[in-house]
Amino acid sequence: MNEWTIAIIKVVFIWSWTLLIATVMTWVERRGSALIQDRLGPNIAGPFGLFQPLADGIKLFTKEEFAPKHAHKILFTLGPVLFALQAFSAYAVIPFGDKIVINAKEIVLQVADVNIGFLFVLAVGSLAVYGFVVGGWGSNNKYSLLGGLRATAQLLSYEVPLGLAMLAVCMTYSSFSLREISLDQTGTFLGFLPNWGIFKQPLGFLVFIVAAYAEANRVPFDLPEAESELVAGYHTEYGGMRLGLYLFGEYVNLYTLSALMVTIYFGAWHIPYIDMSAYLSPFAYGIASFFVFFIKCAFFLWLFVWVRWTIPRFRFDQLMGLGWKSLIPLGLLNLFVTAFFIQISL
Amino acid sequence: MAKPVVQRKYTLSERIYLVEIIKGLGLTWKHFVFNFRASLKRGPHTVPTCWQYPWDRREIAPIFRGEHMLSLDDKGREKCIACGMCARICPAQCITVKKGKVQEGEEDRYAGKFYPVSFEVDLLRCIFCGFCEETCPKNAIMLGQGYELAQYQGKDCILTRDKLLENYRSALESGNLKPPRKKVPVVGAKEKKPAKSKAQEKTEAQEA
Amino acid sequence: MGPVKQRIANEDYVTINVGPSHPAMHGTLRAIAYVSGETVLGADLEIGYLHRGVEKLGENLSYHQFIPITDRLNYCSAIANNVAYEMAVEKLMGIEVPERAQLIRIIMTELSRIADHIVLIGILGVDLGAFTPFFYLFIQREEIYEIFEWYNGARLTNTFGRIGGVEAPLPDDFEERWSELKKGLDKAIDETDKLLTHNRIWMDRTIGVTPISVQDALSWGFTGPCLRACGLKRDLRKDEPYSLYPQFDFEIPTGKHGDVFDRYMIRMIEMRESMKIIDQAFAMYKELGSDAPLMAKVPKIIKPPEGEVYHAIESPNGELGFYIKSDGTDKPYRIKIRPPCYMIFQAFDELIQGEMISDLIACLSSLNIIAGELDR
Numbered sequence: 001m002n003e004w005t006i007a008i009i010k011v012v013f014i015w016s017w018t019l020l021i022a023t024v025m026t027w028v029e030r031r032g033s034a035l036i037q038d039r040l041g042p043n044i045a046g047p048f049g050l051f052q053p054l055a056d057g058i059k060l061f062t063k064e065e066f067a068p069k070h071a072h073k074i075l076f077t078l079g080p081v082l083f084a085l086q087a088f089s090a091y092a093v094i095p096f097g098d099k100i101v102i103n104a105k106e107i108v109l110q111v112a113d114v115n116i117g118f119l120f121v122l123a124v125g126s127l128a129v130y131g132f133v134v135g136g137w138g139s140n141n142k143y144s145l146l147g148g149l150r151a152t153a154q155l156l157s158y159e160v161p162l163g164l165a166m167l168a169v170c171m172t173y174s175s176f177s178l179r180e181i182s183l184d185q186t187g188t189f190l191g192f193l194p195n196w197g198i199f200k201q202p203l204g205f206l207v208f209i210v211a212a213y214a215e216a217n218r219v220p221f222d223l224p225e226a227e228s229e230l231v232a233g234y235h236t237e238y239g240g241m242r243l244g245l246y247l248f249g250e251y252v253n254l255y256t257l258s259a260l261m262v263t264i265y266f267g268a269w270h271i272p273y274i275d276m277s278a279y280l281s282p283f284a285y286g287i288a289s290f291f292v293f294f295i296k297c298a299f300f301l302w303l304f305v306w307v308r309w310t311i312p313r314f315r316f317d318q319l320m321g322l323g324w325k326s327l328i329p330l331g332l333l334n335l336f337v338t339a340f341f342i343q344i345s346l
Numbered sequence: 347m348a349k350p351v352v353q354r355k356y357t358l359s360e361r362i363y364l365v366e367i368i369k370g371l372g373l374t375w376k377h378f379v380f381n382f383r384a385s386l387k388r389g390p391h392t393v394p395t396c397w398q399y400p401w402d403r404r405e406i407a408p409i410f411r412g413e414h415m416l417s418l419d420d421k422g423r424e425k426c427i428a429c430g431m432c433a434r435i436c437p438a439q440c441i442t443v444k445k446g447k448v449q450e451g452e453e454d455r456y457a458g459k460f461y462p463v464s465f466e467v468d469l470l471r472c473i474f475c476g477f478c479e480e481t482c483p484k485n486a487i488m489l490g491q492g493y494e495l496a497q498y499q500g501k502d503c504i505l506t507r508d509k510l511l512e513n514y515r516s517a518l519e520s521g522n523l524k525p526p527r528k529k530v531p532v533v534g535a536k537e538k539k540p541a542k543s544k545a546q547e548k549t550e551a552q553e554a
Numbered sequence: 555m556g557p558v559k560q561r562i563a564n565e566d567y568v569t570i571n572v573g574p575s576h577p578a579m580h581g582t583l584r585a586i587a588y589v590s591g592e593t594v595l596g597a598d599l600e601i602g603y604l605h606r607g608v609e610k611l612g613e614n615l616s617y618h619q620f621i622p623i624t625d626r627l628n629y630c631s632a633i634a635n636n637v638a639y640e641m642a643v644e645k646l647m648g649i650e651v652p653e654r655a656q657l658i659r660i661i662m663t664e665l666s667r668i669a670d671h672i673v674l675i676g677i678l679g680v681d682l683g684a685f686t687p688f689f690y691l692f693i694q695r696e697e698i699y700e701i702f703e704w705y706n707g708a709r710l711t712n713t714f715g716r717i718g719g720v721e722a723p724l725p726d727d728f729e730e731r732w733s734e735l736k737k738g739l740d741k742a743i744d745e746t747d748k749l750l751t752h753n754r755i756w757m758d759r760t761i762g763v764t765p766i767s768v769q770d771a772l773s774w775g776f777t778g779p780c781l782r783a784c785g786l787k788r789d790l791r792k793d794e795p796y797s798l799y800p801q802f803d804f805e806i807p808t809g810k811h812g813d814v815f816d817r818y819m820i821r822m823i824e825m826r827e828s829m830k831i832i833d834q835a836f837a838m839y840k841e842l843g844s845d846a847p848l849m850a851k852v853p854k855i856i857k858p859p860e861g862e863v864y865h866a867i868e869s870p871n872g873e874l875g876f877y878i879k880s881d882g883t884d885k886p887y888r889i890k891i892r893p894p895c896y897m898i899f900q901a902f903d904e905l906i907q908g909e910m911i912s913d914l915i916a917c918l919s920s921l922n923i924i925a926g927e928l929d930r
Contacts, residue, residue, distance in 0.1 A: 223912075312750070313682065532851055
């Protein structure tokens, strides 16, 4: 098997895995929210409603694709496409596990080990703004426009704290590449704490997780699609597969952000204090690292759902105030403290 | 007309959003765990707040004001005497009654001297207030427990006399009949003994 | 051109229609908001989408037949409307209602007050993004409905009471139902408190949003929780007591600024006060025994003497008044209903000047505008 085949298999596998996770997330969201709210979620389509995402997918595929009469024909379709494009490309640099050895060939479980790692994620993630604003403008609808504008301002302003937190991580591990950052998180420091990002960067993690919720447009930051205020924000006029692209793109974004959080702050595929590669064969080690990574991601995905149904949402000026007046100073403070500790070589 | 200016004062734990958010998360987690365990149990109606219609049906009170029925007395005769009181008191004017005299030979079908040739209740107008039931002198029209009243065609929503009698018969079979209304005690009224029929007096005299 | 448009004619604005059907379930009202950026410059209000001609219907129905129609006014707390109407007719005719019936009326009115406040707090949460307290509270509202069903036969539009009294005694198992409901309500209100009241996000969204001073509120005609939120301690149950309220021991909560947070907190506290009243009323009811009369002596066909009467009670929303003019026949000459939220809704334009769109929704929710009452 030459390099091209391996690469294509990796791409297809990770792409379909991500799509599967996005689909299962719709089920988790509906069922999890229902169980929090003292009711049952979908339970008719399949046992425990597990085929509900399939039913939803079939519905979205087979719905009539129509655009409102005065919507801009090209922009109306381009919006969801741009959004889905960036969603499905951003996780190309995230390591899903360590090396796996098949037929004496070492395959790294990462689509592309780029040496500018998370800068790529940030850059591609910024394209999400285009998805919102183009979709909102193309719908020719005041509510969508308002939603699109709110989304733009929100996403742009919360990229700064996101970048600042990641910058501090990069300073700690002296590398941009996500694979190197994950490899660095073995062992312990200070005697008993695992060498994970969260113990070295607690403030940075706080800034990152809040900025991640804002980047993903989830409550408490879900003003662009606030249901009771703007009907449905930027996806008011959408139905059928275009809406499907928006919704799936949002869940894929969630997955990317959770995976980033796990990679940078929670030791990627490492279990604390135990070095798995010493006990397992290389093939099993690859699979085990993949699953450890996934379980950690699953916790963060569940956290997204859990927080959504617990707290109310911000008002727009409070949201911007939080981003600019609280998170950016905290991010800068985090940078200074990290620099200080690195200087005294801790 | 100036608006008052309001200052927001926060305690420290309110200022840092996280403390209250984590408390809230703990609360929803408790609910989640309870409902998760309940949803894994087999059988219907395991999550206590969820009735999965049409497999679980909630218990309806016996005095529920649902679909109408015309009742029969214990000899199987129709009680309604077509007096029209229910039609007169209905606030929505949904009852139409046509009176007819009971012919010779049909006396075992009707309890009184008159009977309703046609008795129509328009369910689309009815507001289910229960006044017809309250005012009926013979306790003929009653509101039962039927609440699944949706139909595909408008004309099926007009209950005719036969449908009303059928409602009564099915309620009788399933044992869902409500007891007749008790009169509420009125200020200053002496308790009147109910009028006895001649047959009852005879049996009481025989027993004595 | 409405007065709002004249006022903002020189500014740069966009018209946003918060239309008759919108996802924030308040009933059918329309607010045409003029927005510049995110700031609201004013709002034109349009009501009447739920106008059913209730007052005209009253002229063609007898006094007894009008009772089910009053149910449909403030449909979240139907019993308060019934009681207000019956008390007005009884005042006109000079009938004195026996004590046992008055106790039942008080218990049911307070239960419907709890139900109405549950609706408001749940919907306020949903509008602001907190979806879960809605579910926790509405489960308790189902239990209240069960009590109504076992009393009367209907859950929402119960034609409760008759002119001169009530139509049935409390069901036999009322005591157990009430004690269970009390526990459930306590728990649900506590959980809502924990999820919302001290949460900084909620406080930011509600404190200082659309405050109103006492003088402005009084000049618009506010009554009820919205007026008490401004700081004025006015409650018809204490100021112009009717029925047996002087015998009960309960507090009237007041707010400070009249903003959304105060209106929300007052309703939370009022729910607990209503529970206290129901406890005391039920204790008195048990003492009366099962033979005490439930209806006053009322003629079969009600023909009040010529004259007019106005009687108001403290409904969950404010002062709900009935003005009945009778000309001696068995059908009233004129029934006029004073809906509390009509006066409150008038102030909406002034309240939201200078606020943001999100505050418009929060304000609309917290004023408890119920379209059935607003439009009659």
